[in-house]
Amino acid sequence: MSKMVEVKNLKKTFIDDAGAFDVLKDVSFSVDKGEMIALLGISGAGKTTLLQILGGLDRPTAGDVLFEGKSIAALPFRELASFRNRNVGFVFQFHHLLPDFTAFENVCIPGMIAGKSKGWCEERAKSLLSVFGLERCRSHYPTEMSGGERQRAALARALVNDPALVLADEPTGNLDKGNGELLLEYFHKANRELRQTFIIATHNSQLTAGMHRIIQLEDGRILRTVT
16 A cells, blocks of 8 residues: 555644633554554544645644645645645545435536536446446435435545545445445445545444444544554
8 A cells, every 4th residue: 555645743722712722632643555444433523624634724823734655735725726626535524415306317417517528527436326326316305215325425436536645534334234335335335345445533432343443533543553
């Protein structure tokens, strides 16, 4: 495996009415291409903030993030937006599918925004929906789909531009146990068959089975790493 991401001495400080507080404290680790990493920790451990910085949605107070050897922490806004569009896919706890578009259209949209041809986007969306068992849902609107189906469509949408890295923040948080486990099976399938690199944040240690590594966060620091 080749090193894709390097996180170096990352710190994130927020300021509110009570003063300054550190959400991330000297966090360092690396991610190899093709890895599937679980980021484990309770609410408030710093998981979401870390994912936002890794994906270029936020900037660190100190430290750096190298993506394929290039620093992204201080990129100008437009370059950072371009980096996200080309290299990172996101799956959130809430699916965020656009309600006025079908599952097929929702998956196509990021490709269209990236400037891909309509034909390319449609073929890619068709293929991904098939990979995730959603052929029959192609023409369904989000309200016509189950929670698990919506999250699988969100996963397909995250992969449509073939990103180098997918970041998932509590993707099973709104699903029951069975649908949560099924969704994780599809994450593993994408890792195996599409060689997709994932960092998946969760508070549930039972959902980390089969991951290449588990990085446990506590109070903004890496408590331990399990391989």
